[in-house]
Amino acid sequence: MATQHSRSAARIMMAPAVTLLLGWMLVPLILTLYFSFADYRPLRGVFEPWIGFDNYVRFWNSSAFVESVITTLVLVGSVLVITVTLGILLAMLLNEPIWGQGIVRILVISPFFVMPTVSALVWKNMMMDPVNGVFSHVFRFFGASPHDWLVETPLLSIIIIVAWQWLPFATLILLTAIQSLDSEQLEAAEIDGAPPLKRFWFLILPHLGRAITIVVLIQTIFLLSIFAEIFVTTQGSFGTRTLAYLVFQRVLESQNVGLGSAGGIYAVILANIVAIFLMRIVGKNLDA
Amino acid sequence: MARAVTPRRKAFSTAAAWTIGLLLFFPILWTILTSFKTEAEAIASPPSFLFFDWTTENYGVVQERSNYMRFLWNSVIIAGGSTILGIIVAVPAAWSMAFVPSARTKDILLWMLSTKMLPAVGVLYPIYLIFIELGILDTRIGLVVVLMLINLPIIVWMLYTYFREIPGEILEAARMDGAALWQEITSVLAPMAVPGIASTLLLNFILAWNEAFWTLNLTAATAAPLTAFIASYSSPEGLFFAKLSAASTMAIAPILILGWFSQKQLVRGLTFGAVK
Numbered sequence: 001m002a003t004q005h006s007r008s009a010a011r012i013m014m015a016p017a018v019t020l021l022l023g024w025m026l027v028p029l030i031l032t033l034y035f036s037f038a039d040y041r042p043l044r045g046v047f048e049p050w051i052g053f054d055n056y057v058r059f060w061n062s063s064a065f066v067e068s069v070i071t072t073l074v075l076v077g078s079v080l081v082i083t084v085t086l087g088i089l090l091a092m093l094l095n096e097p098i099w100g101q102g103i104v105r106i107l108v109i110s111p112f113f114v115m116p117t118v119s120a121l122v123w124k125n126m127m128m129d130p131v132n133g134v135f136s137h138v139f140r141f142f143g144a145s146p147h148d149w150l151v152e153t154p155l156l157s158i159i160i161i162v163a164w165q166w167l168p169f170a171t172l173i174l175l176t177a178i179q180s181l182d183s184e185q186l187e188a189a190e191i192d193g194a195p196p197l198k199r200f201w202f203l204i205l206p207h208l209g210r211a212i213t214i215v216v217l218i219q220t221i222f223l224l225s226i227f228a229e230i231f232v233t234t235q236g237s238f239g240t241r242t243l244a245y246l247v248f249q250r251v252l253e254s255q256n257v258g259l260g261s262a263g264g265i266y267a268v269i270l271a272n273i274v275a276i277f278l279m280r281i282v283g284k285n286l287d288a
Numbered sequence: 289m290a291r292a293v294t295p296r297r298k299a300f301s302t303a304a305a306w307t308i309g310l311l312l313f314f315p316i317l318w319t320i321l322t323s324f325k326t327e328a329e330a331i332a333s334p335p336s337f338l339f340f341d342w343t344t345e346n347y348g349v350v351q352e353r354s355n356y357m358r359f360l361w362n363s364v365i366i367a368g369g370s371t372i373l374g375i376i377v378a379v380p381a382a383w384s385m386a387f388v389p390s391a392r393t394k395d396i397l398l399w400m401l402s403t404k405m406l407p408a409v410g411v412l413y414p415i416y417l418i419f420i421e422l423g424i425l426d427t428r429i430g431l432v433v434v435l436m437l438i439n440l441p442i443i444v445w446m447l448y449t450y451f452r453e454i455p456g457e458i459l460e461a462a463r464m465d466g467a468a469l470w471q472e473i474t475s476v477l478a479p480m481a482v483p484g485i486a487s488t489l490l491l492n493f494i495l496a497w498n499e500a501f502w503t504l505n506l507t508a509a510t511a512a513p514l515t516a517f518i519a520s521y522s523s524p525e526g527l528f529f530a531k532l533s534a535a536s537t538m539a540i541a542p543i544l545i546l547g548w549f550s551q552k553q554l555v556r557g558l559t560f561g562a563v564k
Contacts, residue, residue, distance in 0.1 A: 010384035017381035028411035107309035113547035228500035264410030
């Protein structure tokens, strides 16, 4: 039972973690907020501390902003839909009796451990290269002309790469959830003559609800800040510039810290909107 | 499982699962195979799958060209250091939240997770300036601190999940039996907490090893880990398929093998025990 003594001990034990995270959150955020109201271009030696909301207005009005928000949402949304849908199907398949189950599992989860810079480079050069990529060989084999993936369908290409990286995660979590399903209940439904699709819809899917929530939460956290995959493949060209990447370009490439910081604040706001939405679901789901 | 399995069904599932497994693994397999080809064979059309003259010269060239060992060492230090530091900060916090929960515990946990949603680009420049000011730009210690902080919420969550599974009655029973504090820690708590701490260590090492945004932006030459080593191959002069493949294989091999061994812990850890 928690006594007064143990409660104060607990507070002391929690202090380092809480303080560090609070500092990590507040210090840079306040500085970013400060820069976002300044005309700050270090390469030209410009620093004017207060120019009002100019940066915010300029960032909002640039055509790149709206485009980048849409790109971000399309990227995150598509990867979520692909990984959850295929993850459910793949998890159900892996739940079936299989010869060599252990090895198949290792094959399936491997992409998750490949570092993002490597997976982007491997896909760009080894798979999607218009001349020497494996896809080109396959296209040529069937008599079709090769497709220049990253130039003709850049956003789709990045979605494929990112989905490949995250499908293992979704599959693994969903497989674990499926394995805890009461097989007797399924059998009873089968004996009662419930067709497979109905069994899936009324028994399996509801059972997976919580696992799907977790997959969506974790993936959204990581997908909102996708960086390496874009950095290595298209450098943000051809409509693959996410909001995070646009801010990165403003701050580091064109060294307009003020403008970039305003964009950064927009990114924080967008992430918070998503976060509030997600936290509600998770907060509800994790208690039960 | 009581369900009767017909051999036909098993054969069908096996074929389907192996096909999909191999398809998903193919980019990795192809990269490993290509790393053993000569540059000429690497771009041959149609490509040869297994029947080519195997060579290991690419690995030698990669090491000579960019000193793989130094990048590897940086990766080990940065990933390892940030993980250990994170554990030291997180264990007391997670422990107290699991065993002395208060009304605010859940709020604190959710708040911690929400810091993971802070877009890194939004705060990159201030961190960059602070690093210059402190003289720790492009140093391992700087990256150790940053990676520790970005993974800290995950570490706390995972440990909290594991600790909560330790029944409090056992602690009280030990106390009733008159166990001294150090006995309580070494013979009762440690054996139950160590597996959870070990999986947390493992998973965070993997996360830190693969982290790319901060490592790419806060290092130049001295402290650059493998994520940066491999990014240097995206420049046009680095575009030799066999060498790129050798470099990629060398960058992912250690963590891939570690990942294979820790797949069971991965599920429990990453779902915060919410999925069983």
